[in-house]
Amino acid sequence: MLRSMYSGVSGLQNHQIKMDVVGNNIANVNTMSYKTSDVHFKDIYSQTLSGASAPMGTRGGVNPMQVGLGMDVANIAINHEQGASQVTGKTTDLMIDGDGYFMVGSLDEDGEVNEVFYTRAGNFEVDEAGNIVSGTNGYYLLGAGVEEDGDGNREITDENLDSSETLQPINVNEFSDGGNVIFDISQDGSVVEIEEDGTVNPLGRVGVSYFNNPAGLLRTGDNLYTPSANSGEANIGIPGSENLGVIYSGAIEMSNVDLSKEFTDMIITQRGFQANSRIITTSDELLNELINLKR
Structure with missing residues (x-):
């Protein structure tokens, strides 16, 4: 042949x-x-028809002959690379400006986070229980929760961002007595409740992560990625810190297809x-x- x-x-x-x-x-x-x-x-690989020879006393060298296959x-x-932004004006629509990925996942029967997925898709919703979830697949948006002391003062537990194993879902109704909660999401990922008198109370923080080699991530469908052997482990932190971009509420990132x-x-x-x-x-x-x- x-x-x-x-x-x-x-x-x-x-x-x-x-x-x-x-x-x-x-x-x-x-x-x-x-x-x-x-x-x-x-x-x-190429098939070598004849090898190379070095120059000798009376003759010069000859190059190899090869035929590609x-x-x-x-x-x-x-x-x-980051895609274009589309402004929606919806509070739960989030866009990362810069490097980083949102973290989403499901919970087991004990309320612990199962496998964590990574995404740039910021179309989030608030479900019936007050959880911020992905509008694509219902996975919980993960980050840091809050703790409340005896005096009712709340503090974001940023230590939840130390590991993917300690991430928590973000719930805007956790401290609500009922009714709709008015909340906002800042560039540093902090989710805060805005009361009628203007008082601001923390509800949690959206965590973001980056990878040393994002090109090594595996697509899993639904705009989700998982780490691979060549992507490195996820580095989790507060939006706007270290190598992480900031979060804009009311906008989503579109495709970067040219x-x-x-x-x-x-x-x-x-x-x-x-x-x-x-x-x-x-x-x-x-x-x-x-x-x-x-x-």
Whole structure:
């Protein structure tokens, strides 16, 4: 079989993968907090027809002769650059300006947090019990709770942000006697109750986290990510501190897909697919010529 046939097949297969990624990017152009992916190619091993030789007394050196055997996908990289913001005016719609991820999760029967997921999607709601939850899947928004002393003074327990194992759901009705609670969320993630007389009482703090290598995160669907062996562990903290961005209430982050780039990539990928198809058909014609020589 001709080497060119195998090269053309590898080109078709991998350009199809690139087209799949481009198509998914375009499909998610209006998906909240979606991060675009880019496909990069590499050549695969080459067959050596003759090796190199060093210069000798009466002759110069000779370079090696190699024939490539096609190409493969080098990597599919996620671009975690921040997307455009969309103002909604809704208090529970949150956007991180800068690096960081919201932390969400479910609770077990003992009220402890199960597996923590990470997301940039800030479409949160308040459920019937007063918990701030994801509007996509109902996972609790996690962060630090509050403690109340005997005099009724409340203090945010920021030590809850020391580990993912001590995170707590944020509940705006925890200290309410009933009725709707008017609350606000500040840039540092603090959630505060605003009473009729203007008194402000803390209700908790939205925690955020960052990773040393966010490109190593795994997508799990529903705009969620989980850590991988190459992302590093989550570094949790207060919004606006260290490497963490601040939180804006009343806005959400949209997709960072650049349609002009995706359409350009689509055309280039299509041409690459067509060129590799031509390699296969031309190689097939050569094989037919060889077969016909026997007739």
